[in-house]
Amino acid sequence: MTTLILLSLALCLVLPHASLAQQGLGEPWVAQRRLGYRSQCQLERLTALEPTRRVPSEAGFTEYFDQYNEQFQCAGVAAQRRTIQPKGLLLPSFSNAPTLTYIVQGSGITGTVIPGCPETFQSPQQGFEQQLEEEVAGQSQQFRDEHQRIQFFREGDVIALPAGVAHWCYNNGEVPVVTITVSDPSSNANQLDRQHREFLLAGREKRSQEESAETEERFRQHMGKNLLSGFELELLAEALGVDKQVVRRVQSQNDNRGEIVRVERGLQVLQPSRRSTEQEAQEQEREEREQAQESRECPYQSNGLEEAYCTLKNKQNIGNPVRADFYNPRAGRLTTLNSQKLPILRFIQLSAEKGVLRRNAIIAPHWRINAHSVIYALTGSCRMQVVGHRGRTVFDGELRQGQLVVVPQHHVVIKKAQSEQFEWITFNTHENAIANHVVGKTSSLRGLPVEVLMNSYNISREEARRLKFNRGNEMFIFSPRFEREQQSNNVLKTVTEN
Ligand SMILES: *[C@@H]1O[C@H](CO)[C@@H](O)[C@H](O)[C@H]1NC(C)=O
Numbered sequence: 364m365t366t367l368i369l370l371s372l373a374l375c376l377v378l379p380h381a382s383l384a385q386q387g388l389g390e391p392w393v394a395q396r397r398l399g400y401r402s403q404c405q406l407e408r409l410t411a412l413e414p415t416r417r418v419p420s421e422a423g424f425t426e427y428f429d430q431y432n433e434q435f436q437c438a439g440v441a442a443q444r445r446t447i448q449p450k451g452l453l454l455p456s457f458s459n460a461p462t463l464t465y466i467v468q469g470s471g472i473t474g475t476v477i478p479g480c481p482e483t484f485q486s487p488q489q490g491f492e493q494q495l496e497e498e499v500a501g502q503s504q505q506f507r508d509e510h511q512r513i514q515f516f517r518e519g520d521v522i523a524l525p526a527g528v529a530h531w532c533y534n535n536g537e538v539p540v541v542t543i544t545v546s547d548p549s550s551n552a553n554q555l556d557r558q559h560r561e562f563l564l565a566g567r568e569k570r571s572q573e574e575s576a577e578t579e580e581r582f583r584q585h586m587g588k589n590l591l592s593g594f595e596l597e598l599l600a601e602a603l604g605v606d607k608q609v610v611r612r613v614q615s616q617n618d619n620r621g622e623i624v625r626v627e628r629g630l631q632v633l634q635p636s637r638r639s640t641e642q643e644a645q646e647q648e649r650e651e652r653e654q655a656q657e658s659r660e661c662p663y664q665s666n667g668l669e670e671a672y673c674t675l676k677n678k679q680n681i682g683n684p685v686r687a688d689f690y691n692p693r694a695g696r697l698t699t700l701n702s703q704k705l706p707i708l709r710f711i712q713l714s715a716e717k718g719v720l721r722r723n724a725i726i727a728p729h730w731r732i733n734a735h736s737v738i739y740a741l742t743g744s745c746r747m748q749v750v751g752h753r754g755r756t757v758f759d760g761e762l763r764q765g766q767l768v769v770v771p772q773h774h775v776v777i778k779k780a781q782s783e784q785f786e787w788i789t790f791n792t793h794e795n796a797i798a799n800h801v802v803g804k805t806s807s808l809r810g811l812p813v814e815v816l817m818n819s820y821n822i823s824r825e826e827a828r829r830l831k832f833n834r835g836n837e838m839f840i841f842s843p844r845f846e847r848e849q850q851s852n853n854v855l856k857t858v859t860e861n
Contacts, residue, residue: 404437404771409749409758411766414444420569420621422451423539430559434769438735438792439549441559442767447471447540451623452630453532455564459555460548461711462524465788466682467741469540470517472634474510476529480673482509484633513634519682521700523711526552529564533630545737545790550712563589565613569621589615675707681717693842694724695780702794714796716789720745720780723843727834728777728801734793736770738762743782750775762787775801802830804838 412434414426423446430441441460447453447469455476486508516522524530534540548559567588591599592614600610612618679700680686687696698717702708714734720726740762749758751774761781762768770776778785800806808816808831816827834841 403433406433406437406751406757406771407755409434409768409770411760411762411768413766418568418621420451420623422620422625423447423453423623425622428767434771437771438737438769439557440545440547440735440737440769440790440792442543442545442737442739444765445540445542445544445623447532447534447542447623448625449534449537449539450626450629451534451540452626453623454566455529455531456622457527457529457562457564458524458546459526459553459558459560459562460546461526461550461552461713462544462546463711463713463715463790464522464524464542464544465715465717465739465790466516466518466520466522467541467543468518469534469538470515470536471532471534471540472513472630472632473516473522473530473532474513474632475524475677476511477525477673480511482511484511484513485509486633508633510633513632514678515634516678517680519680519717520678521681521705521715523677523705523707523713525707525710526550533626533632535630543739543788545713547711547713547792549792552710563587563622564591565589565615566618566620566622566624567592567615569619592616676705677707679705681715684719689839691724691837691840691842693721693844694837694840695720697839701796708794712792712794714791714794716791716796718787718789718840720778720785720840721843722780722783722785724780725841725843726776726778727803727806727837727839727841728775729798729839730773730775731770731791731793732797732799733772734791734796735772736776736792736796737767737790738770738776739767739788739790740764741786741788743780743785745785745787746779746781748777798839800839803834803841804836806834809835 412428412432415429416427418425418427425446426444428435428442428444430436435441444467445453532540546559547553548555548557594602594614596607596610596614599614600607603610603613605613681698681700684690684696687698689697696719699714700708700716701714708714718726742764744761744763747758747760747762747768748756749768749770751757751771757774758768758770762778778787802808811819811831813824813827813831816822816830817824820827820830822830
């Protein structure tokens with residue numbers, strides 16, 4: 364009870380002074396998105412959500428969370444989870460919204476096609492392509508391929524994609540690739556409506572048998588047929604400069620493989636070797652630091668589209684423990700990803716945070732001052748409470764692996780790990796989401812004079828000191844140190860009851 368009073372009182376106090384300094388700026392007070400929208404955030408109750416629709420394909424499936432659910436409506440975002448089997452190719456598509464994808468499992472390669480960017484991957488005159496060529500019988504003609512950049516990805520990576528940018532993805536590993544994606548149709552980049560839509564450049568969505576006509580109607584915004592199938596055959600043939608036979612294939616008229624197809628022989632594309640990618644990663648890290656340095660010095664300098672997009676890194680690993688920003692060996696770790704670490708997020712206006720908690724460890728009660736959060740449980744489970752305006756408890760329950768909760772801005776959250784290890788990923792609707800903590804180092808309570816606490820809560824000086832400093836040296840992640848105390852209390856209780 365006291366906690367609740369504490370929380371609701373703390374809601375109206377104190378600036379997040381220290382957090383700002385630590386997490387870096389990037390216009391934390393300015394929300395560039397959804398200013399014109401009146402979103403529906405009169406939420407009485409939050410629930411742990413699971414996907415409501417599953418779309419199967421030949422080599423995998425996509426699971427959609429219901430974007431009409433009021434939690435998603437409030438945050439103005441949509442979410443989906445995708446599974447790509449080994450040798451599965453996710454066909455090229457784009458979306459009307461910027462997206463952030465977290466690689467939950469597996470590894471593979473991905474390519475984006477950004478208008479105006481050069482095809483920097485070019486095959487040499489001889490060699491690799493020639494081998495490929497030899498497999499195509501009877502073709503003696505020399506053929507050279509070139510295409511835009513391809514990147515490796517692996518578990519723990521976050522990949523950012525601007526709206527309208529076509530991309531594809533291939534699983535070249537041994538295990539299924541599993542991804543969770545949050546897209547932001549409320550972004551100014553999207554000028555349609557607030558529905559998340561995907562546009563296929565190839566293939567067509569496979570219908571699942573169990574669906575009724577009603578749900579079909581409700582989910583019509585997802586994909587459907589590929590874009591090119593909407594054009595008249597002859598006109599398209601002329602526009603593409605190929606014969607009608609090919610155009611029929613391009614339109615996927617009789618293709619029933621869905622959006623993820625199996626590549627039997629494995630995908631042969633130009634790609635840097637593994638080893639050089641590792642080296643590249645180190646190099647990129649150095650560049651990244653320099654870039655971040657630069658962006659601190661002159662944050663809004665941009666040299667046009669090419670400078671802005673073509674060379675910008677759009678991927679960063681936050682799964683690796685070495686990259687943790689906050690680490691407490693007895694409690695867990697937090698790794699944040701904002702526009703300072705990955706400048707493309709300035710265009711995307713989303714950021715992410717990966718967290719790991721050990722059993723019974725606690726994430727300090729906090730609220731986001733400038734963003735909604737989408738929390739997705741990766742492994743294990745946690746006890747979670749969310750308190751909104753006027754101290755109303757809007758969520759009190761469990762969040763388990765594979766479930767998702769949307770926490771609206773300014774709602775206060777506490778998470779406590781129930782399993783041996785609880786891991787989650789949070790997507791925030793701001794390039795540099797800032798949390799304001801109730802207690803702990805750099806927290807609201809810490810920022811208040813003892814006298815204010817004494818009078819606010821009608822407590823003694825000593826109690827106020829304890830309130831302020833008991834969690835005083837821990838930051839954001841609290842170890843389960845009150846556990847033993849509680850256990851002995853329980854023992855006492857059972858003894859007296861008996
Ligand atoms: C404040 O605390 C004192 C002593 O603990 C108590 O006697 C008093 O009734 C409290 N006042 C209120 C308004 O709760």
